[in-house]
Amino acid sequence: MRVCLIQLAYDDDESLAERTRRVAGLVREQAGADLVVLPELWSAGGFSYREWPERSQDVRGEVAQALAAAAADAGVWLHGGSIAERPDSGETGPEGKSLWNTSLVFSPSGELLATYRKIHRFGFAGGEPKLMEAGTDLVFLDAVGLRAGLSTCYDLRFPELYRAQLDQGATAFVIPAAWPMARLDAWRLLLRARAVENQCLVLGCNTAGTHAGTQMAGHSAVVAPTGEVLAEAGDDQEVLRVDFDVDTIAAFRQDFPVLADRRL
Numbered sequence: 001m002r003v004c005l006i007q008l009a010y011d012d013d014e015s016l017a018e019r020t021r022r023v024a025g026l027v028r029e030q031a032g033a034d035l036v037v038l039p040e041l042w043s044a045g046g047f048s049y050r051e052w053p054e055r056s057q058d059v060r061g062e063v064a065q066a067l068a069a070a071a072a073d074a075g076v077w078l079h080g081g082s083i084a085e086r087p088d089s090g091e092t093g094p095e096g097k098s099l100w101n102t103s104l105v106f107s108p109s110g111e112l113l114a115t116y117r118k119i120h121r122f123g124f125a126g127g128e129p130k131l132m133e134a135g136t137d138l139v140f141l142d143a144v145g146l147r148a149g150l151s152t153c154y155d156l157r158f159p160e161l162y163r164a165q166l167d168q169g170a171t172a173f174v175i176p177a178a179w180p181m182a183r184l185d186a187w188r189l190l191l192r193a194r195a196v197e198n199q200c201l202v203l204g205c206n207t208a209g210t211h212a213g214t215q216m217a218g219h220s221a222v223v224a225p226t227g228e229v230l231a232e233a234g235d236d237q238e239v240l241r242v243d244f245d246v247d248t249i250a251a252f253r254q255d256f257p258v259l260a261d262r263r264l
């Protein structure tokens with residue numbers, strides 16, 4: 001399986017239409033890959049809280065349509081990162097808000113096959129908890145020989161989410177992010193921790209550049225179930241391409257059967 005993580009850099013100056021065109025072009029360039037992954041909230045701006053209402057969209061809105069077309073043109077499974085989701089239906093959550101941080105997954109024919117609403121909201125009294133509803137459901141991408149649990153950025157700090165995904169058969173985790181440079185060490189550590197403790201392949205696709213006064217960490221990474229970092233990006237925009245034999249996940253679990261020693 002060939003995976004491409006598109007570590008996108010952006011600033012505050014690019015319009016939504018320009019960025020969407022740019023990202024769709026980058027996805028098309030990955031034709032030949034099996035799975036392509038984009039970062040969290042690239043269309044709305046990960047830390048651009050004030051932009052979210054204006055840049056929010058339905059899961060079948062213009063950003064999703066551009067991603068669907070790009071996935072189909074490239075013939076790849078596409079984890080399109082997340083959008084600031086405002087459903088056209090007018091749906092509101094239990095806190096009365098109508099905004100979620102929602103990941104979109106497309107098949108190689110451009111069909112929207114899965115959506116995941118971020119469960120753990122980042123920002124404490126501001127940001128996501130103030131503006132967005134929390135997701136509640138575990139979601140998986142079953143493709144290219146993987147059963148990949150979906151999560152987003154801050155979710156990475158909550159190991160019980162990944163255990164729950166493991167208990168539902170996860171062999172991999174796909175984690176789009178807008179993780180800042182100020183906490184780069186934690187990002188790198190937690191990606192490896194989730195891989196090692198669950199014996200899962202980890203695909204962490206972060207943002208680069210500086211927006212809303214916050215420098216992003218980059219350092220997207222592909223981590224094997226052993227904890228070995230198979231590839232890691234630098235600070236700037238970069239496409240990380242990795243070929244990985246998915247059969248090695250089951251083989252490693254059989255050779256080193258840690259998970260069989262759990263005491264519940």
Ligand SMILES: NC(=O)CCC(=O)C(=O)O
Nearest residue numbers: 122153154178179180183
């Ligand atoms: N977008 C996020 O969820 C940021 C998370 C973060 O900065 C952290 O956990 O640290």
